[in-house]
Amino acid sequence: MQEVLINTDIVAEENIPDKSKKGFVALSTEGLTVTFDSRPAISDVNISFLKNKVTSIIGPSGCGKSTLLRSFNYMHDLIPKSEVTGKITVLGKNINEYDSVGLRKKVGMVFQKPNPFPTLSVFENVIAGLKYTGNNKKSELEEICENVLKLSGLWDEVKDRLKVSALALSGGQQQRLCIARTLAVSPDIILMDEPTSALDPISTSKIEESIFHLKQNYTLIIVTHNMQQAARISDYTAYMYLGKLIELASTRKIFTSPSEKLTEEYITGKFG
Amino acid sequence: MLSLCILAATLAVVPLIYIFFYTTGAGLTSLNFDFFTALPKPFGEEGGGMVNAIVGTIILIGLGGLFGIPIGILTGIYVSEYSGSLMSNVVKFITDVLSGIPSIVIGIFAYGLIVLPMQRFSALAGGFALGILMIPTVTRITEEMLKLVPHTLREASLALGISRWKTTLRITLRTASSGIITGILLAIARAAGETAPLLFTSFGNSFWSTSLDQPMASIPVQIFNYAISPYDEWHRKAWAGAFVLISIVFIVNLIVRVVTRNKYSGSV
Ligand SMILES: Nc1ncnc2c1ncn2[C@@H]1O[C@H](COP(=O)(O)OP(=O)(O)O)[C@@H](O)[C@H]1O
Numbered sequence: 001m002q003e004v005l006i007n008t009d010i011v012a013e014e015n016i017p018d019k020s021k022k023g024f025v026a027l028s029t030e031g032l033t034v035t036f037d038s039r040p041a042i043s044d045v046n047i048s049f050l051k052n053k054v055t056s057i058i059g060p061s062g063c064g065k066s067t068l069l070r071s072f073n074y075m076h077d078l079i080p081k082s083e084v085t086g087k088i089t090v091l092g093k094n095i096n097e098y099d100s101v102g103l104r105k106k107v108g109m110v111f112q113k114p115n116p117f118p119t120l121s122v123f124e125n126v127i128a129g130l131k132y133t134g135n136n137k138k139s140e141l142e143e144i145c146e147n148v149l150k151l152s153g154l155w156d157e158v159k160d161r162l163k164v165s166a167l168a169l170s171g172g173q174q175q176r177l178c179i180a181r182t183l184a185v186s187p188d189i190i191l192m193d194e195p196t197s198a199l200d201p202i203s204t205s206k207i208e209e210s211i212f213h214l215k216q217n218y219t220l221i222i223v224t225h226n227m228q229q230a231a232r233i234s235d236y237t238a239y240m241y242l243g244k245l246i247e248l249a250s251t252r253k254i255f256t257s258p259s260e261k262l263t264e265e266y267i268t269g270k271f272g
Numbered sequence: 273m274l275s276l277c278i279l280a281a282t283l284a285v286v287p288l289i290y291i292f293f294y295t296t297g298a299g300l301t302s303l304n305f306d307f308f309t310a311l312p313k314p315f316g317e318e319g320g321g322m323v324n325a326i327v328g329t330i331i332l333i334g335l336g337g338l339f340g341i342p343i344g345i346l347t348g349i350y351v352s353e354y355s356g357s358l359m360s361n362v363v364k365f366i367t368d369v370l371s372g373i374p375s376i377v378i379g380i381f382a383y384g385l386i387v388l389p390m391q392r393f394s395a396l397a398g399g400f401a402l403g404i405l406m407i408p409t410v411t412r413i414t415e416e417m418l419k420l421v422p423h424t425l426r427e428a429s430l431a432l433g434i435s436r437w438k439t440t441l442r443i444t445l446r447t448a449s450s451g452i453i454t455g456i457l458l459a460i461a462r463a464a465g466e467t468a469p470l471l472f473t474s475f476g477n478s479f480w481s482t483s484l485d486q487p488m489a490s491i492p493v494q495i496f497n498y499a500i501s502p503y504d505e506w507h508r509k510a511w512a513g514a515f516v517l518i519s520i521v522f523i524v525n526l527i528v529r530v531v532t533r534n535k536y537s538g539s540v
C-alpha cells in the first residue's frame with residue numbers, strides 16, 4: 001500500500017523528482033486543451049497514467065471524460081472543427097511522433113456501445129485489426145484469436161461458434177468480443193469509454209473481472225459513470241468537472257479522504 | 273389522412289398491375305421458343321424472334337455497367353466518406369444534376385462524343401450512354417447506404433489501427449454492401465429498359481452482331497421499331513418484347529430480395 005501511495009503522489013503532484021521513474025508513466029499530458037468549434041471541452045489538463053495500473057476517470061456527464069480519452073488515440077481527427085493543443089506523451093514519446101495508424105496500434109480503444117463488425121464472424125472480428133493491416137498467417141491468427149478470447153473471458157462461450165455472425169452474440173458477449181479485438185493488435189494502453197454502461201450486471205462483472213487480469217500486461221484507462229465501478233476496479237481515480245481535472249489520486253484516497261472539496265461533494269452525492 | 277394515403281397508394285398500384293396483366297396478355301400469345309432463339313424475320317415472313325436484341329441488351333448493359341458501376345461506387349464513397357470538402361460538395365452537386373438530365377440528352381451527348389467521330393452507330397456508344405445513365409443512381413445509392421453505416425463502426429475500425437481507406441473498403445463498404453447491390457441491380461434494370469439514349473448510339477440491327485464497333489440491336493429499340501410499324505404481326509412482337517423487359521425487371525427485383533436476405537445483413 002505504501003508504494004502505491006508514493007506513486008499516487010508522483011502522479012497527483014505531477015512532479016516526478018527522479019527522472020528514472022519516468023518508466024512508470026505510460027501516458028501523460030501537459031496543458032491539454034481540446035476545443036470544438038473554438039469552444040473548449042477540456043482545458044489545461046495535466047494528468048499521468050501509470051503503467052500496468054487501472055485508472056478510472058469519473059465525473060458528471062458532459063465534463064469532458066470522453067474528450068480527454070479520445071485525444072489519446074487521435075479520435076478527434078475525425079471531427080472537422082476540433083483542435084487539440086498541449087503536450088501528450090505516449091510511452092515516452094511525444095504523441096506527434098506517431099502517425100495515426102502507429103498510435104492506434106499502441107493505444108487501443110473499447111467503446112460505450114458494443115460495436116462488432118456486423119458483416120464479420122466472431123473469428124473475423126477478433127483478427128480484423130491484424131488481417132486488415134497485413135498479417136495473413138492463418139495459424140498465427142487462430143492462435144492469437146484463442147489467446148485474446150481467453151483473456152477477455154469469452155473463449156468458453158464462443159469456441160464452437162467462431163464462424164457465426166458477431167451479431168448472434170449477446171450484448172455482453174459482443175462487448176467482450178470488442179475487448180478481444182482490441183487486445184489482438186497487442187496495444188500497450190487500452191482506453192475504455194464507459195465499457196459496461198450498456199450492459200446487464202452479470203456481463204458487467206465479467207468485464208470487470210477481465211479488466212482485473214488485464215492490468216498485468218496492459219495499462220488501462222477507463223471512463224465510467226459508475227462510482228462503485230471505479231472503486232471496485234481501479235488503482236487510481238481521476239475526478240473531472242466542467243472540463244477540468246480536479247483531482248487524481250489513489251482510488252482509496254479519492255473515496256475516503258479526497259483533497260478537493262469538489263471531489264468530496266461529488267463522491268458524497270451532493271450533486272452529479 | 274389514412275384514407276387519402278390508401279387512395280393514393282391504390283392509384284399508384286392499379287396502373288402497374290394493369291400494365292403487367294395487359295402486357296402479359298398481349299405479349300404471351302406471340303411468345304414462343306423462337307422468340308428467344310431466332311433472328312427477326314423481314315415483314316411478310318412468319319415467325320422470327322429477338323435473340324439478337326436480347327443478347328444486345330445484355331452486352332450493352334454489360335458495357336455500361338463495366339464503367340458506370342465502378343465510377344458510381346467510387347464517387348459515392350468520395351461523397352460520403354470524404355464529405356465536407358469543397359470538391360466533394362461540387363461532385364455531389366454535379367451527380368445530382370446528372371440524375372435529373374433526361375436520358376435522351378445523354379444519348380445526344382454520346383452521339384456527339386463517340387458516334388460522330390467514329391462516323392457510325394456502335395454498341396460502344398450505346399454502352400457508354402447507359403453507363404453515364406447509371407452513374408448518378410449508383411453514386412447516390414452508394415452514398416446513402418454508406419451514410420446508414422453507424423459512425424461507431426468506422427471508429428471501431430480506425431481504433432484498431434486500420435487505415436482510413438481499408439476501413440472504408442473492408443468495413444464500411446462491406447457493411448453497406450447488400451444495400452448497394454440492391455441499388456446497382458435496380459439501376460441495371462432501369463437502364464435495360466431505356467430506349468432514348470440508344471436510338472442514336474447503338475441504333476439497332478436486324479442481324480446477328482456482337483461487334484462492339486457496329487450497330488447493335490436491343491430489346492427497347494426493337495420494341496420501338498415494331499411498335500411504330502403499321503403491321504399487327506409486329507405489334508404483337510412489340511408486346512412480347514415488352515413482356516420480356518418487364519420479366520427482366522421483375523426477376524432482377526426478385527434477385528434483389530434474395531441477395532438482401534444474405535447471411536450477415538442484419539445491420540443495414
Ligand atoms: N464532436 C463534438 N462536437 C462538439 N462538441 C462536442 C463534441 N464532443 C463533445 N463535445 C462537447 O464537449 C463537452 C464534453 O463532452 P464529453 O467529453 O463527451 O463528456 P463526457 O464524456 O464526460 O460525458 C460537452 O460539452 C460536449 O457537448
Ligand SMILES: [Mg+2]
Nearest residue numbers: 065066067193
Ligand atoms: Mg462520454
